[in-house]
Every structure is written in C-alpha cells, then in structure tokens.
Amino acid sequence: MKILKLKEKTSLGAVLVIRKSKSQKLIAVNPICTHLRCIVDWEAEENIFLCPCHASEFTTEGKVQNEPATKLLSTYKTKIEKNTVMVTRT
Numbered sequence: 001m002k003i004l005k006l007k008e009k010t011s012l013g014a015v016l017v018i019r020k021s022k023s024q025k026l027i028a029v030n031p032i033c034t035h036l037r038c039i040v041d042w043e044a045e046e047n048i049f050l051c052p053c054h055a056s057e058f059t060t061e062g063k064v065q066n067e068p069a070t071k072l073l074s075t076y077k078t079k080i081e082k083n084t085v086m087v088t089r090t
Contacts, residue, residue: 012076015087016049018042018060026078027060028087034064034071049073 016031029049031040038053048065049058056069063072076087 010087012087012089013074014039015076016040016042017078017085017087026080026085028076028078028085029058029062030074030076032073033069034073035067035069040073 013030014032015028017026017028019026029040031049032038033040033051033053033056035051035056036053038051040049040051040056040058043050047060049060049062050056051058051069054068055066056064057066058069058073059065061072062075064070075090077090078088079086
C-alpha cells in the first residue's frame with residue numbers, strides 16, 4: 001500500500017488516504033489515535049496503522065488490534081472523480 005495523502009484540516013477532520021497497490025482500492029481513516037490523539041503511521045509491511053506514542057495498532061478497517069487504544073479509528077468512503085480523491089462519511 002502507498003500513502004496518497006494526509007490532510008490534517010478538512011471538513012471531516014484529519015484524513016489519511018492510502019491505496020492498496022494491486023487492487024487500486026483506497027482506504028481513508030481519521031489518523032488521530034483514539035488513545036492520546038497522536039497521529040498514527042501507516043506500516044505497509046505489517047498492513048496496520050500504528051500509533052508512535054503507545055504502540056496501539058489498528059487494522060485497515062480502523063479496528064483496534066493492539067491496545068492501549070480501545071476505540072476504533074473513524075473510516076470514510078472514497079472514490080476517484082476526475083483524478084481527484086473524494087472522501088465522505090460512511
């Protein structure tokens with residue numbers, strides 16, 4: 001997967017968009033860790049979002065895979081329209 005864009009200020013809040021290279025599927029999440037609000041990193045080799053502050057791990061669906069975070073990351077619907085990535089609430 002490849003990071004396409006991190007935007008910290010949008011009408012939805014912070015949004016991180018990644019792309020699964022083989023399927024072209026886009027994944028968009030709010031990258032703010034639900035534990036202490038650090039910005040998560042995308043770990044492509046492990047296929048997870050990882051919080052650099054306390055090692056909380058999240059799946060590509062935003063689900064908590066490793067605590068201390070207990071709440072999932074918000075996820076968004078994505079589509080490409082005229083070479084622009086569009087992100088909306090699910």
